Amino acid sequence: MKIFDPHIHMTSRSTDDYEAMARAGILAIVEPAFWLGQPRTQVGSFVDYFNSIIGWERFRASQFGIRHFCTIGLNPKEANNPKLAAEVLALLPRFLAKDGVVAVGEIGFDDQTDEEEACLHRQIELAAEFKLPILIHTPHRDKKRGTIRTIDVVRRAGFPEERVLIDHNNEETLPIVLETKCWAGHTIYPNTKMDEHRMAALVKKYGTDRIIVNSAADWGISDPLKVPKTIAVMREQGIPDDQIQKIVWDNPVEFFAQSGRLNVADLEQRPAIDRTQKFETNSVLRGDQR
């Protein structure tokens, strides 16, 4: 089974995670730009962060045979700092132009403030300008309302729904998203959001069209192997392999291929690992291994 984890924050994860992910069959991942668990206060912190996910992290993934793509955007939490938000929005174009950036994201609502809506709207415009799809974060709190409001903003902006992936869905929001042409992501978490068994039940109820699952593993309690673990539960529940393959590979590949920056044929081959390579003189190896 080919596996694509379309939402995982690898800057917060270890090399043990990369090794386990490769062993479990994960071939490619998307790392959305997000916040770091506490708010940044300087625009320079964003420059360094964006550079790290388009550079060092992609290199690190390659050292474990995993293809790494990313999305660039101003997350909703930090959209609430108006001065910083304006500065970050101004530097997005130069990052959105880069190879390996396959969407604008993750963007959307957190507290559902006016500032968040303005930043969301502006970034939808940027996605149109750069011909990129968008990855939407739906809020933890007041999720159903936040999801409906997000769809409203997308529609008012006239952005094509088939280029929108709305993430972190649950039983309440999935039917709302499926009524649109947007894609529906599901984050499989140990305690919150969605779990493997509920996910299998949703697939049985709604089918596989535009359905995507991810681990969204980050610095919190999360598990980078949740996509393979969900595959195991879906199999146990009698969901056929071709349907599972659609959810964990075909769908995310089709969605992000809309960026024009995914080489689908390459993607299916695990990249050769060459650990003599270095990134700006840095290697993932320690001294005695060189």
Next chain:
Amino acid sequence: MLTVVERVLTAALGTERWHGSQSSLLAAYATAPQHVGRDALALSPAELAELRAAAPGIGFERWTRDDAARALLLIAQRHNGRTGDAFVADALECFEQGDAREQQSWLRAVALWPEAKAFLPAAIDACRTNIIPVFEALACENPYPAAHFPDRNFNQMVLKAMFNSIELARIFGLAGRRNAELTRMARDYAAERTAAGRTVPADINAAIHDAS
């Protein structure tokens, strides 16, 4: 109010009052526990009653000695003529450059200041933290949100408390701030939890306006 708070907190900290006057405010604010310790602030029932009367809603019974010392440091700034905008600037610097414990102390005391309104953006931002003790310092045993938060931010705070299994009884003034939107949000949250096969917080009705 501040006169009473200053007198009682100073007495509770003990005879050797520490001024932190040898160093800058930021350094003194950070190093307070090295001078006064981190133990619970031992308040007599009479002292507690006096504080509660002076500053209703503030959970002094949960304060630590360093919380008290930090509040007294900011009061000392006021005695040095740093009031109004100057006080706001000084205090915000303590908050913005504080570690999680300093921010907790700062948030616990934020309702004390005559300039309290000016701290609204910082207080709203504090609610966005993922560090639950910092969130609790503002959301719980603290009259500030009920007094100053617009409905939208107040509602988000209540929902976040539920989300983090914090008892709603700890939110001061919740009953007086319930509103139709919060009621809708709480009901949606209950529906979402039920659909996910999870339990609904037992005290959710505390957030619902017309719950019997």
